[in-house]
Amino acid sequence: MATKPPLFRSLSPHLKAKSLALGGDHAVLLCASGAVFTWGLGSHGQLGHDGLTSEEEPRAVEALWGMTMSAVAAGGWHSVAISDGGDLYLWGWNESGQIGLPSRGLRKTMQQQSSQQAGALCQDADVKSGEDPQEGEKHEDVFISIQAFPALLDVTPSCEIRTVSCGSRHTAAVTTTGDLYTWGWGEYGQLGHQTLISSDEPQRVEFFREQQMRVVDVVCGTWNTFAAVIKEEVPTS
Template sequence: MNSFRALTMATLLVLSAGCSDPLSTDLATPPIVTIATPVNDAGFTSGAVVSFTGMAQDHAGSQLTGPALVWASNRDGNLGSGGTISSTVLTTGEHKITLTATDAAGSSAAAGVTITVTPPLIPSTITSGGNHTCALSSTGVAFCWGWNGHGQLGTGNSTSSSTPVPVAGGLKFTLLTAGEGHTCGRATSGESYCWGDNEAGELGTASFASSNVPALVHATVQFTRLSAGGKYTCGLTASGSAYCWGQNTQGRLGVGDLEHRRAPAAVAGGHSFKSIETGNSQQTCAVTTASRGYCWGDNGFHQLGLGLPLTVSFSLSPLPVSTEVDFRTIHPGEWFSCGLSTGGQAYCWGANYGGRLGNSLIGVTQASPYKVIGDFSYSEISVGRFHTCARTNQVVYCWGQNTVGQLGDNSTASRGSPRVVNGNHSFGSVSAGNSHNCALTPAGAAYCWGANGAGQLGDGTKIDRWEPRAAAAWPSP
């Protein structure tokens, strides 16, 4: 709750003898005002119901009601009066909400909170990259924020932004994926576009020229899924065929050799996949339509999950993960991987520095999938560089490294088991970046937490946040 006393406009009467009149002093005492909802820094989507609840007491302790309580917004003016009101017509942007109380003697005071109203985002479209974040509006317009040194925001320049800005070019998208220094998306036409860094050919444009606006991927097929990682990208066709392009360190493109690719190249093995995931890592993982896990690339820390003994230091093509677990998806991290089983259980393997495997055996490497602590049934999992987040129905848990608050538990202590993210928010999707995370509520409001040195949290600052904070409003295109 947020409360404060304001200076009263009433005049303090002073007796000629120099003594204060106790009665006039009491009458001059301003009311005590508190706002219960909304809480400070809350985020809402345009058109959603915003409930305002507050109360006030006068100098005698009596409750003030009705016209004595007035709600207002610095953007929209008077919102109504009374202890409880609601609105569905707040304009897009940041609102400084005040509740002003005036007692019978004319003394007044106010309490205030700040909220943000944004256009709704499409559920599950938020994506966190190295130091930037992107999401789709309900109309399919792409917005990005954070570091833009390689043009990964797609704005036509290299100016970073701590608030969401629209991607240039007028394209409408159905999905987005943010990598280390580039971004890719699938347009409504079915074609794929990428923008940002292209040092290793990760944009797939058949060149090494970077682009600060969306550039068409040079492919003979269309992709229904895309995943952008650290200097490389992978995609799946509707039939489940996998293609990768960009930097091929340790064979992470899975094409059977170590050559970089400037355009999509078919992954070896002829498998039919239902998901494929990259990361800021040297390995790639995918799940077949039969729910079997495969990984390829670097295996120096058992991150491919091949089991013991360590006979393969890296693989140029997909190898089966050593487990009987059926997977929905597998996500690579730095020297580790985590997957979500078809039953909703989380499994991790590889290096366990900082507790990133979520099994409390910190420092103990696992050569094959090891169940994460807890009896949670997850709907989604997302892996950052050294941490992991997973979502149950609408609650997000995170574990692993926490040096900049990326676990969202209002601390910087690393955790070897899942910790619930603070704030009592309901989330419909979550995406882990290098050292930050962003999540969407079911209504499409964005919240982010963790590292913010490049403005990747989108809250208009460059201050790291140890718990979720609403992203700033962005303009309607």
């Protein structure tokens, strides 16, 4: 237990704070001007400075400079910002698909599951084709383990993002139409898709639509997710 009083350090006069998000080892500051500053541990790209170095002082995320941000969130080793226009920018660690980009680990697991289901059928097809899978042109998939600068994620083309929250290794976002989308690590059921499957692509949580509920806010714990909803009134004839 610390017996000393909390440490106080004043920010630079131009850094007027609007909100602050804390990750496992880093901080994301949203200024009143809409600029984003980060500092702390940077080993997983969570600071968004196109590198893996740590920062002791708040440093502007230059990739977002000139764009007005309205909200920020931080996970274990990833960060998120929402623009005034409802666009979602993410950066940092993506091993579990938490920033919505292709994850090698998740795709490998899905491929293994598909191969087990296909079984001998795939082997027969290779034999009949007479093609050596090691010969000829190969298609190289692009996987992202660390995204060291903000990347724009198109969660849904039909509407904007209203609010977002991050767990340790998952992310949840609410749209302006009241839908909840989740992605990342799902082995504790934190994605709400009635499975324990992880996902590196945003997927809508269908439960709320089925129950005629509109999501208005979401808060992620380390391994869980809480949503605030409004029950939609069904018009009576």
